[in-house]
Structures are given as structure tokens and as C-alpha cells.
Amino acid sequence: MHSALWWRDFEYQDGVVTVKKTGVRVPLEPGVIGEFFNWLPFYFLVESWRWKPAAQSGPKIWFAPDRPRPWYLIWPVLHAAGAQIAKTASEADAVFYFDDSTTCERVATPNNARVINRDCQSIAKSHVTAVFERVFGYSLSVDPRSWTGPMVAKSEKNGAHDGRIVQGPCEPEPGLVYQRVIDNTVPGGMVEDLRCPTIGGRIPLVLPKRRYQANRFANSNDDVRVVETDSVLSREEQAKLAEFAAAMKLDWGGLDVLRDRTDGRLYVVDVNKTDMGPPIAMSLDDKIRVTRRLADTFLEYLGETSSVRN
Template identity: 75%
Template sequence: MHSALWWNDFEFSNGIVTVKKTGARLPIEPGLIGEVLSWFPFYFVVESWRLKTPSQTGPKIWFAPDRPRPWYLIWSVLHAAGASIARSPAQADVVFYFDDSTTCDDTPPPPGARVINQHCASIAKSHVTKVFEQVFGYSLSVDPSTWNGAMVMKSEKNGAHDGRIVHGPCEAVEGYVYQRVIDNRIDRGLVEDLRCPTIGGRIPLVLPKRRRVAERFSNSNDEVLICETDKVLSREEQDMLAKFTRAMGLDWGGLDVLRDRSDGRLYVVDVNKTDMGPPIAMSLDDKIRVTRRLADAFLEYLEASTSNARGLN
């Protein structure tokens, strides 16, 4: 896919950038401008990969109902993998159901097509919490009308980044979920989110994202590390997260996982089926490194799913 005209996805008015697809509103301020400027060098690297890849080599992927723009992780990963976007579903090796919405319709795929994320119809926070509790067997959600103490209040919507700590008991607000406060503090006054890219249930690497406690619900990070999965997650935890992704219908995406330092338990607090990245706070070299690692894992997943499909025929 040529990335020209991707700026038409935005509206600019009164110092606010609005993402047309999701309705997310971002104030035009120095922090946002700095993030955009730091993203462009990586964008140009990926563009060079795209332009150097002959269209007849590598797997061909059809995206529907939308095509990923350059700020989505799959865009850079598919070009690092030497893949390309098919001109039609009939020419595709695989169909990727790509819809940057909290909930989406169950659109039938082309007959006989292998589909990625076809069954991931909802990433609403309440649905994520329900599936998490069913899989892991312990609770994340709280009832604000009876909860006595601090709790997290955040929007059901994807990408809102509007979480805040409130105190109960209080009356629930429609369109919001209420969850226990997970103590994910580490040292130096920072909190740590574990971003877990997942491909076919496998987590190729983990990206610990760290920010100040006061900015715990922000989408900006002070630092982002690259860690081998086995150094961060036990085998049992990896198996449980794989079970969770299957229950979500998530073949490709990113999990936001918190580890509570009081009891060591994991909590999946967000699911991204159209995740952006790599994170802005990473160096250019690290962005390239992560993208190539995920590209290798993506190709392995496609090859494995192709082999499985052949075995069923």
C-alpha cells in the first residue's frame, strides 16, 4: 500500500487534531509535535523497505475493511517481512480483518480465505475484563457503588487514554469501567506497563514501558526497554496469556499487562488489535530491531498457519 495522502485521516481545527476513524482528539502542543518529528526518521526507513521490496515476492495480505496507515505496527512489520498488500482478496495469501474501532461487525471473509483477527469483534474494556477474569480466575473489575477506596475509572473506548483514580463508593457513569488499582510501581518513582506483542498466541518479546507515577495513564513514556519474553514472563504466564488471546479471538495485537508488586500477579488491562508502534520513546535502532524481530515472528506465524491449513486439506 502506498502511504500517500494518509494525512487525510485527520481533521485540524482550533488547535485540535481529530482522528476521523476513532474520534480521538489530540491537542496540538509541543509534546505531540516532538513525538511526530521523532517518528518521521523511522517512517522513512520503513518506506525504503517498502520501495525496495518487489511486489511479487513475500506473502500478500488483504486488509479489510480498512488498510493500516504508517503509524500502525503491522504496517512497518509487513514491510520488514517483505510482505505486501494485495490488490484484491482473490490475490491474497491471507486476509487481515483490520478495523480500528472498539467494536466491529462480523463481516464474512472471502470463501476459503485464511483470516487474521476475524473473531476479535470487541476490545471494549468491559469485555477485556470479563475474558481476563474467566481465563485467569481472579478479578480486575470492581463495583463502584460498593467499592470502598481507590479504583481506576476509564472509558470503554479504544485508545481514549483517559484513566484516572477515583474513590468509592460512588455512582457508576455510563460508558466507563471501574477496576482495582494495580500497584505496578518500580524504582525511581516510575510505573511499568508490560507491552506484549502477540502473534498467534506467542509473545516474541516484551517491551516494558516506564513513566512517572503521576503520568501512569498517559500514552507517553519516559523509557521503553526490549526484553526477552522468558526473562519477564514465566512459561505458565505465557501459556495463560496465549489462552487469553484465543478467548479474545486475537491473532495479532498488543496486550497491556501490569504486574502487581504486592502479589506478583499479572493483570491484562487493555487489548489492542490495531496497535500502533513501535513506541515513540524508543531509539531509531531499537525501533528497527523490534520491527525486524516481529517481522520474523509474523512470517513464522503465516508459514505455520499455511502448513496447518494444508494438513487439514
Template identity: 40%
Template sequence: MNRWWDYWRAVGGRISWDRSLLRGLWVVPWLYGRSERRPSARPGSIAFYPQPGLPWYTLPLAMRRTAIRQTRDLKSADAVMMFDDRTRSDLTPPDVSGRLLNLRATDISKQHVGDVFRRVFGYDVSVDPCVHIGPMVEKADVNGVHDGRIVTGPLETAQPGQSYQRLVESVIRPGVTEDLRCVCVGGKVAVIFRKEKAAHQRFSTVYLETTLCEANTVLSAQEQAQVAAFCHAMGLDFGSIDILRDHAGDGRIYIVDVNKTCMPVLSMAVGELDRALGLIGAAVEDLVLGPAVEA
């Protein structure tokens, strides 16, 4: 009981009850109930610390389709997922015998994401709001707020607690923008949820259509290598990154957000979502049961 109470005390106030989340009230139980574990010569296990791996998160749902089981025993687990949805984490690593995942993913603020992106990709997504001329995106620096809005620079002063990013014109046809939600496992893009939004709702969680894509159909080999380098620099062993492609401008991709405790895209067709979870699960098996990769 304390485990559940501690969870709701930590994250309950940050949950946004939108249409997609309400749909999850039946989608998640359906996905959880129909999952079938794959046989394996060596079943593995993952423990979650400090927050529990509850069934509405992507990783526990994906694990239901694998030979990887969830355990509370940190000592016996093949891997321990550092599972903390705070923007900045200051956790003391637990004493474990298995692999610690997301141990170095301690800062997913927009500012840090922008700094790492610049180092890896060689160009900027972040802008200085007091210098930038023209439209830009102002959004909270912390995780999971969805409060983005377009403002015009230069500003006299930056707003406290806000970050500022380039306005990436991800318009794919008049009035419609494209977001790429990439689920990354061990630095590789396991699946991409391609989300179309009305341009006037580009910062919302309301989607016109969501489709499942393979990485090779959306990202070049060079871009996938850059994404892998970005995940390594962030310390992200498992999580999702949000990518926008500037279709109206330079054609390059921009990573605008990182989430290490991601949830599935509940707005898409449940059959496709079930398939996506299977692909993510297979990648998780490779990560947990495969040879250790140098951090």
C-alpha cells in the first residue's frame, strides 16, 4: 500500500487528464490482459527503483510480451531500472548485482537536452530569447507540462523556469504538423510513433492520426547514429525522445524532448499499439539478456 501511496504522492499532481489518458482506462487493461510471454531458455528480470513499474508505462507493458519478468528484489534482478519521473534526479544508486539502467539519465530538462543535442548534432535547437529575432517556442523547462507556445523574439527578459527553442516547421501539409516519438532501447530506435497534429494544436496531446513506423523509413542511417550518440550522452538506456523534422526549412531533425518514464501513445489503434509493444519488448530482451555494453 505504501508503494502505491508514495507513487501517487510523487506523480499524481503532474498527470493531465486529457482524452488520450481517459482512453487508456480501457486500452491499458486490454493490452495487459492479452499479452503473451515468449518462451526463453533463460528468462530475465527487471526491478524498478524508486518508483514502481506500473502497467500504464511503456516498459512494463512491453515486458509482458517477453521472457523478462518484473521483480521487487533489487539484488536478484538481471537489471534495475532507475525509474524516477522528476526532471532532475539525485538518487543514490541501490546496491545491486545486475545492470543499472538509466543510471546516468539524471537531467532531462529542456536546457540540458538542448546542450547535449548541440554537442552531438553540431547545431542548435535552443535559442537565446533575448537575442533571437522572430518566432520561437517558449515552454517549461521541466518534464511533462505540455505548455508550449509561440512567442516572438527578442524578449526583454527570459521568463523564469522557461526554456526557449527554435520553432521547427514540421508542417507536412497545410495546417498539419508531424511529431516523431521514438522509443529508444540501448541507443537504438525500436519503434517510431508518427503523430499528426493540427498546426494550431502542435503543442497539445490531441492527434489527428498516429501511425507506427520503423526507424529506417523515417530516419537516415546517419541520423540513427546521431540519435544513438545522443542517447549515450544523455545516459538514456531506455526512454522516448521527441523529434521534429524541419520540412519547411533545412530538412534536418531536432530533438526537442526526452522522457525516461514514457507511457504508450494511447490514441492509436490498439492492434498497432500491441505490435509496437512487442517490438519494444524484443529490444528490451536484447538489452537485458545480451552482453553488457560499456556505458
């Protein structure tokens, strides 16, 4: 089993599970318990990959300051790629800066090391919004004091999932950002987010995630599909998202992208440098397909960075 004793990352008290690293609190409700048992078959499958001979043949990756737990997407991708988690930086083929915090400081790495995400030091919502507006050339943020009508208010912090729609104008609350409401509704009374896994600026595939409008800002999904990138994003849009990822200094991660029905434009509303997944709502077959596809792209990316640095 996983040697890092990942269950120690949590505290339980009065029906609430708290993630020690981020402070995120999750009420232990039937839906959460159901999602955990839905995730277990995939977890055990990936554990079986770790013991195959091919698991010892891939690159060695050193993670700092934290080691990824099984619910992070990079964990199954590593094992699907036959990669190993190195014990020290000196023996690693690449160094992955892995920190679930919203903001962090740059970590020291060996000279000439291939480093992933070291310079992605902030995924605060205000920073994401500022970079998005600079790259795409149109606004997502609003001034709550002067904005008239509905707007989204949400925490700066990573993983809070506390967004809500409020009416403006109003006085801003500390620690919150305010954004325009994007009309990402789709048939069936649902909203759709485009989760774009990004590796070295590439988006190998897209995961359209749908939820009923009443659960617009929830962390769970009612339906998740797997589609080819070209079927939902034009080549020009893919190039813009790659430019955005480069401006964020994001080598590996997930972009949450909304398409507004009213103007057809894309809006990047969140960046995840330690993204979780594959999404629970996906079938086991789709989880395997996504993981293997991302593993292939990750190995290609490592090969390209190796040829650049060596």
C-alpha cells in the first residue's frame, strides 16, 4: 500500500473532516462517503500498477516540499508512466515543486535540474484574474462598489469552493474576489466547466464537467465526459491558453475554463497546480483512459525538457 500513510493528512471532529495542509473543512455527509467508495477501485488499480516491472523503468521524480497523495492527479499519472518517486533530489531526473498552498516561495533545487512548477508561486484568484486579463485582453474582475447586478464572490484561497452570487453594488469583504457571472449554462438545467489538464502548455484532452445550476459552485459533478481538445477549443484558443499557462509559470496543472454563451469567449476562472483527479463522477474506464493519455504527454514533456537542458 501507499507508504506515505496519507490518511494522517486529515483530522476528524464533530462530523467534519479537515485537511491539515489547507484547512479546508469537509462535512462527512453520505455524498462524500459515497464518493470515497467510488474512488477506491481506481486507487487499488493504480496501486497494482506500482508493482509491475514497468513501474521501475521510468524517470525518477523528486517532489518538494510535499509528496503527492493518491487523490492528486499526478499520482496515478506517475505510475501509469512507469515513473518513480525519488528519495532525494540528487538521484532524480526531474524535480516537481508540489505545494497545495495558495501562495508559496521558490524552493532551492540542484543546478541544471529539470524543474516543474517551481516558479508558479501564486494561484490566488486575484493573481489568476490579473494574468488572464493581461493575456486575453478582456476583463473578468469587477469592482463590487460600482458593479450593478449579479456578480460572483469567492475566496482567494485554493480549494475553498465557496463561490456564491451576490448583488452589486456592495462593499467588498476581505479575502474575497469579485468577478462577472459567466453564462456557462447548457441544456438540462446544468452549467459546464471545461477542465483542461495542461502539461508544458499542451492540453491533451478536455473534461467537460457538468452540475445542476443549484450546485453551480460545488466541488462535485453530476456528469463528466472526455473529449478531444480540438472538438471544444479552436487552435487559436489553445494557443491563448498555452500563453496563459506560460504567464502563470504553470508547467503542470489544470485550468478551469468557462465559455460564455452570450459572447462565445473563454474565461479562465481557476488554476490548479496540484489538481485532483481524475474526477470521481467518471467511469473507471474513462479514468484509466485519461490517466494513460496524460502519462504519455507527461513523458513526452520530460523528454523535451531533457533535450533542452542537456
